[in-house]
Amino acid sequence: MANRRTIRKWFWVWDFDKEEDWLNEMAMNGWVLDRVGFCSYDFVKCEPGEYTVREEMHAFDESYVSFMEETGAEYVGRFFMWSFFRKKTADGPFDLFSDIDSRIAHLDKIGKVLTIIGGANLAIGLVNTFNPSHVGWINLLCATLLMYGLGRIHGKKEALEKERFLHE
Amino acid sequence: MADGFALTEATYYILLSLVRPRHGYGIMQQTEELSGGRVHLAAGTLYGALNALSAKGWIIQIPSEEDSRRKDYRLTEKGLQVLHAEVARLRELADNGERILREE
Numbered sequence: 001m002a003n004r005r006t007i008r009k010w011f012w013v014w015d016f017d018k019e020e021d022w023l024n025e026m027a028m029n030g031w032v033l034d035r036v037g038f039c040s041y042d043f044v045k046c047e048p049g050e051y052t053v054r055e056e057m058h059a060f061d062e063s064y065v066s067f068m069e070e071t072g073a074e075y076v077g078r079f080f081m082w083s084f085f086r087k088k089t090a091d092g093p094f095d096l097f098s099d100i101d102s103r104i105a106h107l108d109k110i111g112k113v114l115t116i117i118g119g120a121n122l123a124i125g126l127v128n129t130f131n132p133s134h135v136g137w138i139n140l141l142c143a144t145l146l147m148y149g150l151g152r153i154h155g156k157k158e159a160l161e162k163e164r165f166l167h168e
Numbered sequence: 169m170a171d172g173f174a175l176t177e178a179t180y181y182i183l184l185s186l187v188r189p190r191h192g193y194g195i196m197q198q199t200e201e202l203s204g205g206r207v208h209l210a211a212g213t214l215y216g217a218l219n220a221l222s223a224k225g226w227i228i229q230i231p232s233e234e235d236s237r238r239k240d241y242r243l244t245e246k247g248l249q250v251l252h253a254e255v256a257r258l259r260e261l262a263d264n265g266e267r268i269l270r271e272e
Contacts, residue, residue, distance in 0.1 A: 056212055063239075064215055067192050067211065067215055068211050070191070070192060070193050070238075071192065071193050071196065071211045072193075073211065093208070095208075095210035095211075095212075096210050096211060096212035096213070097210050097212050097213050098178065098208050098209055098210035098213045099176060099177070099178050099213055101176060101178075101213075102210075102212060102213035102216050102217070105216060106212070168176050168177055168178075
């Protein structure tokens with residue numbers, strides 16, 4: 001099938017901006033995102049640059065989806081806690097965030113999720129270190145990785161906060 | 169009062185747009201028009217701001233007259249007071265700026 005293709009690719013959650021850049025590069029090359037899954041992206045053929053693609057971590061909220069659709073965006077799908085949208089470039093510029101405050105609020109949301117999952121892994125890992133039959137070290141490894149991610153998100157947030165000190 | 173803080177540009181234009189009832193996309197268009205295209209409200213930012221302003225009681229949701237499935241927003245009495253206070257604050261900023269630059 002020449003009109004569809006699936007690409008398997010892995011992005012860390014703290015590299016969500018790189019993921020979005022890649023999805024827009026794909027759209028620039030005539031392939032627009034049509035479905036998302038675990039490490040899997042389905043694309044359909046489009047005119048090069050026909051679409052802008054955006055993604056956001058968001059609890060599922062039907063009224064948000066209809067709000068987005070009302071502004072001319074199309075809901076592509078969801079994976080885990082991330083929603084993906086696309087909009088035709090001819091219908092105007094497409095951004096999800098237009099000020100520093102809402103960008104920081106989005107990073108806070110991602111940070112909170114990383115903290116909860118990382119904290120749970122840390123707790124399970126610590127409990128299981130006292131239990132020789134279990135592999136608590138896997139949880140501790142996950143916790144370490146998620147804490148690293150949290151640090152990356154925090155770094156992005158600090159850069160925005162520095163900017164906000166002078167202007168909105 | 170706006171809790172003693174300055175409003176962000178986005179908040180200011182959202183409140184200004186809601187002196188008349190409007191839906192989300194209407195707020196975006198009105199803001200672009202009022203600011204001559206300078207201020208653009210992105211959908212995620214606007215959605216978050218509308219929820220925050222509703223929680224503060226500065227705006228309320230009302231059923232749309234044109235489309236019953238749609239939700240419109242309107243300024244409350246409290247929101248109107250905040251807007252008046254902000255206009256006074258902005259006037260002070262602009263007046264001071266003009267006066268001092270004229271003297272130089």
